[in-house]
Amino acid sequence: MRDNTLKYLLVMPAVVIVFATAIWPLIQSFRYSLFQGRLTRPGFPQGYIGFENYTWAVSQEPAFWNSVIVTGVYTLLTVALTVLLSLGLALLLVPGGRFRMSIQTILILPFAMSPALIGVSFRFMFNPEFGLFDAFFGLLIPPLADISWLSDPILAFAVCVMADVWGWIPFLTLVLIGGLAAVPSETIEAAQVDGAGGWQVFRDITLPQLAPVLAVVIILKSIFSLKTFDQVYMLTNGGPGTATQTLSHYVYFNGLKYGQLGYAASVAWLMVIPMIFLTYAYAKLVFRKAQQ
Amino acid sequence: MASIRLKNITKRWGDFVAVDNQSLDIEDQEFLVLLGPSGCGKTTTMRMIAGLEEPTEGEVWIGDRMVNDELPKDRDVAMVFQNYGLYPHMSVFDNIAYPLKIRKSAPKARIPELVRKAADRVELLQFLERRPRELSGGQRQRVALARAIVREPQAFLMDEPLSNLDAKLRVTMRAELKHLSHELQITTVYVTHDQIEAMTLADRIGVMNDGRIRQLGTPDEIYNDPANIFVADFIGSPSMNLIQGAVDRNCFVTAGGQQLTETPASDLDRAVLGVRAEDIAVVRLGSTDVDARVYAAENTGENVVLTLQLGEQRITCKEDRYLKFSINERIGLRFDSSKTYLFEPDSGARIRQ
Numbered sequence: 001m002r003d004n005t006l007k008y009l010l011v012m013p014a015v016v017i018v019f020a021t022a023i024w025p026l027i028q029s030f031r032y033s034l035f036q037g038r039l040t041r042p043g044f045p046q047g048y049i050g051f052e053n054y055t056w057a058v059s060q061e062p063a064f065w066n067s068v069i070v071t072g073v074y075t076l077l078t079v080a081l082t083v084l085l086s087l088g089l090a091l092l093l094v095p096g097g098r099f100r101m102s103i104q105t106i107l108i109l110p111f112a113m114s115p116a117l118i119g120v121s122f123r124f125m126f127n128p129e130f131g132l133f134d135a136f137f138g139l140l141i142p143p144l145a146d147i148s149w150l151s152d153p154i155l156a157f158a159v160c161v162m163a164d165v166w167g168w169i170p171f172l173t174l175v176l177i178g179g180l181a182a183v184p185s186e187t188i189e190a191a192q193v194d195g196a197g198g199w200q201v202f203r204d205i206t207l208p209q210l211a212p213v214l215a216v217v218i219i220l221k222s223i224f225s226l227k228t229f230d231q232v233y234m235l236t237n238g239g240p241g242t243a244t245q246t247l248s249h250y251v252y253f254n255g256l257k258y259g260q261l262g263y264a265a266s267v268a269w270l271m272v273i274p275m276i277f278l279t280y281a282y283a284k285l286v287f288r289k290a291q292q
Numbered sequence: 293m294a295s296i297r298l299k300n301i302t303k304r305w306g307d308f309v310a311v312d313n314q315s316l317d318i319e320d321q322e323f324l325v326l327l328g329p330s331g332c333g334k335t336t337t338m339r340m341i342a343g344l345e346e347p348t349e350g351e352v353w354i355g356d357r358m359v360n361d362e363l364p365k366d367r368d369v370a371m372v373f374q375n376y377g378l379y380p381h382m383s384v385f386d387n388i389a390y391p392l393k394i395r396k397s398a399p400k401a402r403i404p405e406l407v408r409k410a411a412d413r414v415e416l417l418q419f420l421e422r423r424p425r426e427l428s429g430g431q432r433q434r435v436a437l438a439r440a441i442v443r444e445p446q447a448f449l450m451d452e453p454l455s456n457l458d459a460k461l462r463v464t465m466r467a468e469l470k471h472l473s474h475e476l477q478i479t480t481v482y483v484t485h486d487q488i489e490a491m492t493l494a495d496r497i498g499v500m501n502d503g504r505i506r507q508l509g510t511p512d513e514i515y516n517d518p519a520n521i522f523v524a525d526f527i528g529s530p531s532m533n534l535i536q537g538a539v540d541r542n543c544f545v546t547a548g549g550q551q552l553t554e555t556p557a558s559d560l561d562r563a564v565l566g567v568r569a570e571d572i573a574v575v576r577l578g579s580t581d582v583d584a585r586v587y588a589a590e591n592t593g594e595n596v597v598l599t600l601q602l603g604e605q606r607i608t609c610k611e612d613r614y615l616k617f618s619i620n621e622r623i624g625l626r627f628d629s630s631k632t633y634l635f636e637p638d639s640g641a642r643i644r645q
Contacts, residue, residue, distance in 0.1 A: 190377030
């Protein structure tokens with residue numbers, strides 16, 4: 001057997017698996033998005049309708065646009081809060097003493113929890129009758145005691161954001177600690193001697209050198225925020241009403257709950273558009289770094 | 293420009309004493325080199341002057357200010373780091389301009405002119421638009437120098453600035469540093485473990501070991517009049533021969549019983565005689581009381597370095613490169629008593645009489 005043939009033969013199983021589990025479903029979902037695709041009616045995927053599902057979502061469905069806005073605001077808030085808080089924590093922990101390692105270990109714990117579990121536990125904690133937060137606020141600020149957090153559209157949304165930020169801070173903090181540790185201390189000391197104060201050193205020296213890591217972190221977190229599903233599903237199930245219905249949740253509802261698979265597939269493919277930009281930027285950053 | 297004064301400076305980390313109750317007066321415009329093996333406390337001493345370390349005890353004075361409580365930025369010193377400490381995300385121009393911009397010490401419009409002047413001094417003018425990573429080691433070192441000289445600080449602090457350069461470049465940069473320091477006339481503290489750098493650059497050298505300056509003096513004094521065994525051993529290449537023996541009736545006698553040289557010292561049971569390799573003369577066998585066997589002869593091109601078996605001990609000596617020696621050859625040696633040094637074996641202190 002020639003070397004070349006053997007080469008392809010050895011790679012074959014991997015190609016088959018990727019094709020079967022990633023590429024084929026992608027193709028299929030795209031095909032369904034071009035059909036009526038109702039699971040509840042005979043003859044699935046029924047009639048070919050071209051891009052009508054797409055135009056319908058964009059032009060006729062306020063619920064779709066509601067999810068776009070929810071997802072957009074959710075992504076903006078969670079990315080901004082998580083990155084800022086993580087950066088703050090990382091800056092506090094980087095020069096730290098001997099307790100750093102143990103603190104880091106404790107820090108990672110929230111990240112070790114599954115998002116669904118985070119959703120469930122936050123739902124418990126915000127329960128208006130026996131929840132932790134209710135008791136807590138009731139003690140500190142009595143007027144807040146009887147607020148039913150998850151029934152108010154804005155508060156429920158805030159709780160979702162909070163749960164997500166809580167779950168993601170540890171991981172981003174660890175990544176940023178790594179990034180900060182890679183900034184040569186000589187550059188910071190040189191700036192101090194050159195005449196820069198604490199904030200100036202951070203702005204002129206630390207932050208620019210941290211920028212590549214920060215960019216990776218922001219993009220990565222954006223991707224995860226855009227596709228948020230499990231936590232919202234467990235915490236509010238998109239409600240009250242559709243106040244916390246992210247796009248993933250909207251896709252799930254339409255596709256698997258209402259059986260409109262064709263329509264759900266088209267919305268999923270619409271979600272791909274921002275993802276492509278983010279993934280491209282991410283790959284470019286990461287691989288450019290690897291090449292250097 | 294200012295003098296720098298350290299008053300009983302101590303730096304401890306837990307039980308480890310890096311600098312031990314050290315005082316030091318550095319004159320205005322002086323070029324002072326702190327020389328010593330790694331871990332001797334020389335860099336820590338410099339970092340305490342810069343404000344990058346806080347002394348555990350003692351006072352740091354720059355000019356007439358006690359600066360213990362001042363941040364590095366307020367001490368008005370410039371520092372050159374071992375790994376240059378350049379800002380990788382800034383061009384050479386911006387690197388050099390940074391201290392001016394951040395201090396607002398010069399009007400904005402004058403910054404380009406000052407940067408060009410500093411860059412010109414270290415021959416960097418054609419590289420101003422480049423990033424540090426596009427420069428060679430020597431060029432990076434020049435950027436670090438330019439960034440230090442672009443403003444006129446009270447003092448320069450240089451932490452092993454040449455140690456990352458290759459041997460050839462180091463010699464060139466050393467000469468440039470010497471020229472630059474002569475031109476600028478600014479108080480400089482320079483840390484190195486390289487004795488040649490210390491000897492060539494310094495007005496005065498402080499030889500450090502175990503957190504203390506063991507001798508402070510001009511290069512000549514350090515080389516020709518070492519105060520103790522540590523300094524004698526550390527300075528010079530090859531290092532000074534330290535021969536164990538005793539003093540008996542004004543004569544230094546080796547452990548093996550050979551009478552090496554006269555000495556004015558009174559009788560001692562144990563003593564160490566220091567003599568530099570170039571101060572031992574090889575003579576015809578039998579013409580002196582001392583004889584030795586050639587253990588190895590190495591021609592360095594410049595001269596011949598002999599390793600000699602003298603009784604139980606081995607010593608090195610430097611001879612003219614045209615002389616030929618064969619291994620195991622027996623030769624006579626002559627010691628010049630004016631170029632030998634007597635030390636106390638336990639404390640290492642010089643015995644002077």
